[in-house]
Amino acid sequence: MLELRIAHLYPRELNLYGDRGNLLALADRVRRRGGRVTVVPLGPGDPFRPAEVDLVFIGGGQDREQRWIAEDLARGKGRELVAAVRDGMPLLAVCGGYQLLGRYYRTASGEKIPGVGLFDLWTEAGRRRLIGDVAVESDLWEEGRRTLVGFENHAGRTWLGPGVRPLGRVLRGHGNNDRDRSEGARWLNAVGTYLHGALLPRNPRLSDWLILAAWRRKYGTERLDPLDDRWELTAHAAALRRLGLAAS
Amino acid sequence: MRRATERLRFALAWRLVVAAGRLARLAGHGGSSFPGLLGRRLDPRLLEHLAGELEQGSAVVTGTNGKTTTATLLAEIGRQAGLRLAHNAAGANLVGGLITSLAGQRAEGARQFAVLEVDEATVARAMPAVRPRLIVVTNFFRDQLDRYGELLGAVGRVAEGIRAVPETELLLNADDPHVASLARGDRKVRFYALKLPPGAAARKPTGDAVLCPRCGHPLAYRSVTFAHLGDYACSACGFRRPAPDAEGEVLRSGRETALRIRAGGRQLASLVRFQLPGLYNAYNAVAAAAAAWSLGWPAEAAARALAEATPAFGRMERFVAQGHPVRLALVKNPAGFDAVLETLAAEGEPGALIVAVNDLEADGRDVSWLWDVRFEDFPELLARSEPLVASGLRAEDMALRLALAGVERERIELEADPERALQAVLARLPGGRAVTVCLTYTALLDLHRRLARRYALPAFWERGARRGA
Structure with missing residues (x-):
């Protein structure tokens, strides 16, 4: 039986704005394809074991929580995450988690x-x-429905270095920094983004991109069977409409 | 109000608000802010003057959840104690609504006391004018985060309001770490808490208050009553749940609740049974009883008022339409929605379920909180609810939420207009089956207004005023 083992980093500390919806979406798509999902919650102090995991998810939190998590990541877990992603493991980081996986975060008080x-x-x-509300045209795909929709709420302005590509170009909303129209970042199979909403339920193509990356690495899977996505696509189209964009 | 011109301006402004309120009511508008804001243009210190005229002062209830029910219960206790008091109706909890309520009910004779529910974002602005005798803080759940930035912003605003009135006493929920952290050394502070029967407290806390509000280290819970409420302690700085001055012991919880309430070392009520379901209402009852005790009101008034309590507006309003029992339930954040689902699941026979989600300013523009509602934990309720309709301005998001909670995709129906959704359901539902409509704030307000005439529902903004007179 196909299996997707998800490491959910800091589920108690980083869980703002319905980020658990991302796990529900992944689990739903794996189950409807006859597979099984295991979620491994990893709190502060818990070891990250890449051999027992197929995909990593980390959500957003408040400034206070981020400081605490940064300390935990600095105690080795962060290095192991980088190694796993370098080895091809897919990862999704949203908002606070996205910021923590960058080089640094300078808070409003200058820390x-x-x-x-x-x-x-x-x-x-x-x-x-x-x-x-945000709409993005993503570079993950060259054709078909390339839009991603979500909701952003962040004080941080993120600037990309040469080592990453943006997840996409902002069509509506602010994105990484409200200046250069970029949203999110991508390195190998790791995706970072400011999009809550929750992100994955309304963007089934991104869910499948992550699942396929995990299963390609694990089973050599080449493609995923299509699913009945009527409600996913209805919600996606409604989000685009509210932003004055035609559904593609 | 020393000077004669000031008195005159106050009298004029007060009567202007009363007249504008009556006009608005005649015109069929539920909006309660406008008359108050109009009056304030004539007398900028109108709120201060109205509050200052109250013979025995006022009590303010704030927090993210339960403030309407707590304030309604406290007002009932006050009436049982014989006070002629004013009480703002559900939703009239911003500055304009406070003025409209106080002015209108003063005209009907409510001049002794006021029980005011105040929005947590308005506390800082309203407290210097209201100067209440007591501020009750119920809890801080994740509520409309996009409006306040983050949860801690709401806590900060309430703290600011408290600092502005150093002579005001505090009654704080000891079981909520963020609320307990509001205690200050400069005044009288009392705490209330809830005690569950042994063995019932083995839940895990949810995420809202995982870190110590004092030092930022993780809190350890000895027991949890509800969401992040419980008996907690910080291993790093020693911050812990304060010993409660008033405590409610839950003897039974479900469709009705049975409580024993102690305060100040003696029994306040040996057994209170009331119709409000769920643990969250046990908290509301203890908060109200503890507030009445703090204000020095007689214990019998509390027991009597709680026993007669019926749900506050929208927190499950019932009426009969075309032979079907219909229920409207306000849902505005995950904890509140979970509580509604828990109540429905406990009842057994679900009938039809309509969920209407709007995303206007008063609802919160961001609907991502729907993903934090634990629909997955009620598979039987969802499987047996028939039909199941997603509605409101964000009907599509709600439909998707139900699909990912495991509801078969074919069973989900979409009708953006809640009234049309309700009428369509009523037209085809087998006789006698119940309909439950869960709605966010503006969707509830709108549907209630449209149904009021048809089914002779009392206009909600009249309630507090009528009973207060």
Whole structure:
């Protein structure tokens, strides 16, 4: 039986804005394909064992929680995450988790929280929070429905270095820094983004991109069977419509 | 109000609000803010003047969940104690609504006391004017985070309101770490808490308050009553749940609740049975009883008022339509929605279920909180609810939420307009089957207004006023 083992990093500390919806979406798509999902919650102090995991998810949190998590990541877990991603493991990081996987995060009070350096990017808190619905045209695909939709709410402005590519180009909303129209970052099979919403339920193509990356590495899977995505696509189209964009 | 001109301006502004409120009511508008804001243009210190005129002062209830029920219960206790008091109706908890309620009910004779539910974002602005005798803080759940930035922002705003009125006493929920952290050394502070029967407290806390509000280290829980509420301690700085001054012991919880309440070392009520379901209402009852005790009101009034309590507006309002029992339930955040689902599941026969989600300012523009509602934990309820309709401005998101909770995709129906959804369900539902409609705030307000005439529902904004007179 096909299996997807998801390491959920800091589920108690980083769980803002319905990020658990991302796990529900992954689990639903694996189950409907006859597979089985195991979620391994990893809290502070728990060891990360890459051999027991096929995919990593890390959500968003508040500043206070991030500081605490940064300390835990610095105690070796961060290095192991980088090694696993370098080895091809897919990873999804949202908002606070995305920031923590960069080089550093400078808070509004000027404190510099060191990051893991998995993504070549850095983040500095801005004065105004960037809040609202977002639509992105993603570079993960060259054809078909390339849009991603979500909801952003972050004070940090993220700047990408040469070692990562953006996840996509902002069509509506603010994105990484409200300046260069970039949203999120991608390195190998790791994706970082500011999109909550939750992100994956309304973007089934991204869920499948992550699942396929995991199963290609694990089973040599070449393609996934299509699913009945009527409600996923209805919600995706409604989000685009609300932003004044035609559904593709 | 020393000067004659000031008195005159107050009297004029007060009557203007009363008149505008009556007009708005005649015109069929539920909006309660406008008359108050109008009056404030004439007398900028109108809220301060109205509150200052109350013979025995006021009590304010704030927090993210349970403030309407807690304030309604406290107002009932006050009435049982013989006070002629004002009480703002559900939702009239911003500055404009406070003025409208106080002015309108003063005109009907409520001049002794006021029980005011105040939105947590409004506390900082309203407290310097209201200067209540007591502030009750119920809890901080994740509620409309996008409006406040983050949860801690809401805590900070309430703290700011408390700092502004150093003479005001505090009644705090000891079981919520963020609420307990509001205690200050400069004044009288009392704590209330809930005690579960032994063995019932083995749940895991949810994420809202995992870290110590004092030092940021993780909190350890000895027991959990509900969500992140319980008996906690910080290993790093020693912050822990304060010993409660008032405590409710849950003897039974389900469709009705039985409680024993102790305060100040003596029995306040030996056995209170009330109709409000769920542990969250046990908290509301203890908060109200403890507030009444803090204010020095007689214990019998509390026991009597709690025993007669019926659900506050929208927290399960019932009526009969075309032979079907219909129920409207307000849902606005994960903890509240979970509580509604728990209540429905405990009842057994679910009938039809309509969920209407809006994303206007008062609902919160971000609906991602729907993913934190634990629909997955109620598979039987979802399987037996028939039909199952997603509605509201965000009907598509709600439909997807149900699909990913394991509801078969063919069974989910979509109708953006809640009234049309309800009428369609009523038209084809087998006789006598119940309909439950869960709605976010603006969807509830709108549906209630549209149904009010048809089914002779009391206009909700009149309730507090009528009973307060």
